[in-house]
Amino acid sequence: MWRRQHALLRRISPLNPLAAWPASGIECYYATAAPEGRKAKMAPLQARGMVDRFHLRAKGGDGGNGCISLRRSRSDRQGKPDGGNGGRGGDVILECSRSVWDFSGLQHHMKASRGGHGVSKNQIGTRGSDKIAQVPVGTVIHLVQGEQPSLAVNKPTRALDPWDIPDAVEHSPFSSSHIGSKMMKGLDSSQSNQQISSKKSSDANERERGNRNHRGKETYSITEFVHTEDFDGISCTQQVETDENDQSDHEDEEFWEDDEFWEDEDKLDKEEVAEEKREEEEVRYSVAEMTKPGQQLIIARGGEGGLGNACILKEMWLSKSHRQEEMASLSTGQPGTETYLILELKSIADVGLVGMPNAGKSTLLTALSRARPEIADYAFTTLRPNVGSLTYEDYFSVKVADIPGLIKGAHENRGLGHAFLRHIERTKVLAYVLDLAATLNGRKGVPPWEQLRDLIVELEHYQEGLTKRPSLIVANKIDEEGADAMYEELRKRVQGVPMFPVCAILQEGVPDLRVGLRDLMDASDPEGIELSKIMLD
Numbered sequence: 100m101w102r103r104q105h106a107l108l109r110r111i112s113p114l115n116p117l118a119a120w121p122a123s124g125i126e127c128y129y130a131t132a133a134p135e136g137r138k139a140k141m142a143p144l145q146a147r148g149m150v151d152r153f154h155l156r157a158k159g160g161d162g163g164n165g166c167i168s169l170r171r172s173r174s175d176r177q178g179k180p181d182g183g184n185g186g187r188g189g190d191v192i193l194e195c196s197r198s199v200w201d202f203s204g205l206q207h208h209m210k211a212s213r214g215g216h217g218v219s220k221n222q223i224g225t226r227g228s229d230k231i232a233q234v235p236v237g238t239v240i241h242l243v244q245g246e247q248p249s250l251a252v253n254k255p256t257r258a259l260d261p262w263d264i265p266d267a268v269e270h271s272p273f274s275s276s277h278i279g280s281k282m283m284k285g286l287d288s289s290q291s292n293q294q295i296s297s298k299k300s301s302d303a304n305e306r307e308r309g310n311r312n313h314r315g316k317e318t319y320s321i322t323e324f325v326h327t328e329d330f331d332g333i334s335c336t337q338q339v340e341t342d343e344n345d346q347s348d349h350e351d352e353e354f355w356e357d358d359e360f361w362e363d364e365d366k367l368d369k370e371e372v373a374e375e376k377r378e379e380e381e382v383r384y385s386v387a388e389m390t391k392p393g394q395q396l397i398i399a400r401g402g403e404g405g406l407g408n409a410c411i412l413k414e415m416w417l418s419k420s421h422r423q424e425e426m427a428s429l430s431t432g433q434p435g436t437e438t439y440l441i442l443e444l445k446s447i448a449d450v451g452l453v454g455m456p457n458a459g460k461s462t463l464l465t466a467l468s469r470a471r472p473e474i475a476d477y478a479f480t481t482l483r484p485n486v487g488s489l490t491y492e493d494y495f496s497v498k499v500a501d502i503p504g505l506i507k508g509a510h511e512n513r514g515l516g517h518a519f520l521r522h523i524e525r526t527k528v529l530a531y532v533l534d535l536a537a538t539l540n541g542r543k544g545v546p547p548w549e550q551l552r553d554l555i556v557e558l559e560h561y562q563e564g565l566t567k568r569p570s571l572i573v574a575n576k577i578d579e580e581g582a583d584a585m586y587e588e589l590r591k592r593v594q595g596v597p598m599f600p601v602c603a604i605l606q607e608g609v610p611d612l613r614v615g616l617r618d619l620m621d622a623s624d625p626e627g628i629e630l631s632k633i634m635l636d
């Protein structure tokens with residue numbers, strides 16, 4: 100469904116003013132240009148805002164075929180087998196990078212190149228090139244179908260293993276299963292090849308692999324590492340774009356030529372949504388997390404190359420009756436593995452700023468750090484989380500995340516909904532930013548204590564116990580007329596929580612807030628906020 104919509108958008112956006120890119124992350128509807136004689140339709144399109152959840156299908160490159168060749172000479176009329184082995188297919192790799200914000204640069208389908216075929220004179224086919232895509236720091240991987248993703252490192256040493264997954268099984272640092280076990284969350288290496296849900300091709304792959312093992316030929320192991328450090332992100336992006344364009348042109352043609360599309364679109368959409376839901380029910384959540392720049396994760400492995408006849412006849416025993424068939428099967432390259440993943444982004448920060456739209460969260464982030472998020476006097480200016488770094492004199496550094504504004508009923512999908520709260524799931528400290536001026540000077544806003552109540556309710560709806568984290572209150576816009584009295588009222592109504600009156604725009608009260616945040620980070624037994632601590636009317 101999305102592919103069709105993206106193809107459509109590419110086609111109409113330069114010409115059709117109705118299809119101008121929106122600056123929001125909300126699902127939008129566009130009037131689409133229709134071929135002559137057809138009614139224009141309204142099609143939902145994913146807007147350009149942050150893409151923090153992404154469906155990705157990946158396929159490793161197939162292995163190249165082995166060569167069957169005989170080298171004859173005058174002295175040897177019968178000839179000696181000299182066919183080389185096929186090359187291994189490329190892997191599909193995700194690389195964690197600080198230079199990308201979200202998944203908007205990814206393709207939904209990624210395929211690595213196949214290995215080259217073996218040639219005579221015992222020459223091995225070339226290895227298929229890998230397909231590498233960059234994902235942001237904080238990417239969580241859920242597995243819908245296929246094999247567990249595995250970590251790619253250049254050397255199997257402990258020092259190079261950047262993962263710190265809880266419950267990972269400890270192994271010898273030099274065993275391949277160590278790497279394998281580290282890459283699975285809570286799984287041992289014997290489970291690493293477990294299929295979540297089998298597909299035809301992966302079944303075939305497994306069968307083929309079984310046959311190979313049976314004949315004594317080793318299949319790939321996870322100790323075949325990919326050199327990761329010199330990867331040039333720019334060249335990869337270019338490669339990805341080229342492929343995407345090729346694909347999109349093709350899709351465009353199909354799309355406009357397809358008569359049934361206009362009639363069946365709704366039905367198809369519904370079917371696809373239902374299928375996606377069905378698939379999501381079988382998802383294995385959080386099989387891997389990418390938390391450090393430079394980490395690489397192989398999500399689909401290239402197939403092994405087929406054997407050349409030089410190798411087959413030297414090392415294998417072939418039955419006389421089925422010689423040809425066995426030779427053909429051994430020389431055929433294995434298909435690459437396939438996986439279907441859901442990528443989800445959870446920003447990594449120590450402090451999460453939560454507040455109603457327009458409370459001044461982005462302004463506060465600007466005052467606390469060098470981050471420069473968009474600031475404006477209308478609600479929902481922030482559409483994606485912004486993370487800034489707050490550094491203290493002793494070089495202690497705290498990451499602060501500003502997330503889009505929450506409103507009452509966000510859990511019922513009001514405003515921007517509450518899905519982006521996943522970005523504060525991992526924070527240690529919550530800072531509730533309340534707007535002291537929301538009801539002042541004739542404004543029809545919500546009093547600060549009610550803002551606090553609504554925020555707590557929404558956070559608890561998203562995840563029970565989230566508000567038990569160490570918390571403080573930032574009473575913002577103290578510079579406004581009447582804000583002092585409002586602050587006093589707030590202090591009376593909410594007790595037992597550290598509170599800081601602040602004017603984010605003039606940076607007043609910000610130094611005290613910095614100290615307060617540090618204290619909360621260091622405190623051994625800090626408290627969260629409960630609804631019972633708030634006195635409401």
Ligand SMILES: Nc1nc2c(ncn2[C@@H]2O[C@H](COP(=O)(O)OP(=O)(O)OP(=O)(O)O)[C@@H](O)[C@H]2O)c(=O)[nH]1
Nearest residue numbers: 457458459460461462476479480481504602603604
């Ligand atoms: N008077 C006053 N205005 C402020 C203060 N802090 C922020 N503002 C104004 O409040 C408006 C909203 O500020 P933002 O920082 O965009 O608020 P936000 O909470 O990030 O808003 P969303 O992006 O909608 O979630 C802007 O016009 C700011 O200039 C303050 O301390 N005093």
